[in-house]
Structure formats: structure tokens, C-alpha cells
Amino acid sequence: AAAAVGVNALLGDPLDSLELVACCVEAETAVSGRHADNVAPSVLGGLVLVRTVDPLDVWRLPVPDDLYVVVATPVFELSTRVAREALPDTVPMGTLVQNSANLSALIHALHSNDLDLLGRALVDEVVTPARSPLIPGCDRVLEAAREAGALASSISGAGPSVFALCATEERTEAVAAEMISAFSDAGLSASTVTSAADCPGARLV
Structure with a gap:
């Protein structure tokens, strides 16, 4: 996720955060299976709900400030x-x-x-x-x-x-x-x- 964010910045940020998650899912698929439970929160931060991977449907949930x-x-x-x-x-x-x-x-x-x-x-x-x-x-x-x-x-x-x-x-x-x-x-x-x-x-x- 960090590498994807860095490369995206070098290219002028052509991809938004959800598009970056999709790219990271593709990369992880080649290594350890098609999952978004690691890369989605790594890119988006906080607590993330992954409803489906295909099609990709992820949501960043609100988190209490004092948690x-x-x-x-x-x-x-x-x-x-x-x-x-x-x-x-x-x-x-x-x-x-x-x-x-x-x-x-x-x-x-x-x-x-x-x-x-x-x-x-x-x-x-x-x-x-x-x-x-x-x-x-x-x-x-x-x-x-x-x-x-x-x-x-x-x-x-x-x-x-x-x-x-x-x-x-x-x-x-x-x-x-x-x-x-x-x-x-x-x-x-x-x-x-x-x-x-x-x-x-x-x-x-």
C-alpha cells in the first residue's frame, strides 16, 4: 500500500484512494490470494468494511476520536x-x-x-x-x-x-x-x- 501511494504521487496522483485499493488487491492476488482486508485499511486508514472484492465495494467507517x-x-x-x-x-x-x-x-x-x-x-x-x-x-x-x-x-x-x-x-x-x-x-x-x-x-x- 505504501509503495502504491508513493508511486501514485510520483506520477502526479492519477488514481484516487479507491482506485489505489483496487490496484493493491490485484497485486496481493498474485502473492497471497484475492483479499482486500489488509490493503484497504492500509490505503484508507481507520476501520474499513469490505463488502465485496469483485466488484470492489469498501467503506471507511467512522471511528470515535477517543478510541x-x-x-x-x-x-x-x-x-x-x-x-x-x-x-x-x-x-x-x-x-x-x-x-x-x-x-x-x-x-x-x-x-x-x-x-x-x-x-x-x-x-x-x-x-x-x-x-x-x-x-x-x-x-x-x-x-x-x-x-x-x-x-x-x-x-x-x-x-x-x-x-x-x-x-x-x-x-x-x-x-x-x-x-x-x-x-x-x-x-x-x-x-x-x-x-x-x-x-x-x-x-x-
Whole structure:
């Protein structure tokens, strides 16, 4: 994404941001499959909803100004292939309905700046339960983040990184410490990165 933004600037910015996302999708297709979940937020910044890839339909969602994210990464290798293979081929109807309701509530929470609802809605009933056993201590790390005051926590992408959302920057320090401690209890060292959730995408500096 950064390379695409840089080359686009050198050429006089002939492509807008969505056209850049489309180009990045084509490039990623040749490397790791046809996905937009990485390149779209990298170009657009913030939180991005990818409705479809073909045709490309992506939306940058509003993010509360006071929302922060803590990402904890353990020293542990988990390939995307293994993480994808862990996903179920079928999902019970009740689970699908609940996950859809959670996603709907999450999007409403972002648009209405409702952090309480955001915390209740960011619950994944499908992917996280399937992938958490692959990451030592994962469930406890996610629980520790919430106990330390995080609004919500989950696995970041295919893992092994996990993330927690916090309502204030001050809260992130305690949450990060507890996540590292929980990973340590599982026998893994870990590092954390903290950032405002509403960050810009790739840009010239």
C-alpha cells in the first residue's frame, strides 16, 4: 500500500484512494490470494468494511476520536494457512444469526459513537473460537485485557497477534501490561503497540 501511494504521487496522483485499493488487491492476488482486508485499511486508514472484492465495494467507517487499540504480539509462529484451515466449513444457523446481529450492532455503535455498545457488539462467534486454541493462552489474554478495562478484545486477523479496544489512552498502559503478563503465564514473551484507532492510511511524510 505504501509503495502504491508513493508511486501514485510520483506520477502526479492519477488514481484516487479507491482506485489505489483496487490496484493493491490485484497485486496481493498474485502473492497471497484475492483479499482486500489488509490493503484497504492500509490505503484508507481507520476501520474499513469490505463488502465485496469483485466488484470492489469498501467503506471507511467512522471511528470515535477517543478510541485506542492495543495490539499484543507473542513470539510465536502461526501461519495464515493453518489459521484458515482451522475455520469451520459450516456454521449453525443460530451462530450465524448472532454473529450478524453483533456486526450490525458494531456498525451502529461506530456511527452513533456508542462505546458501551461497541464493547458488547465486538464478539465473534465463529472465527475466534476456532482460532484461539492455536494460540497458547489466547483466551486468557483476551479475558485479561477486558478485566484491565478494555472495551473488547479479539484475535487480530489470522493471529497470533491479539488486540484490545480502550476508551481512553490512559487505559491502554494497564491493558497492555496485563496482556503481556497473560502471554507470559502461557510461556510466551510478547510485545505491544498502542495507537489511536482512527489513524490515517499510507501517506507521504
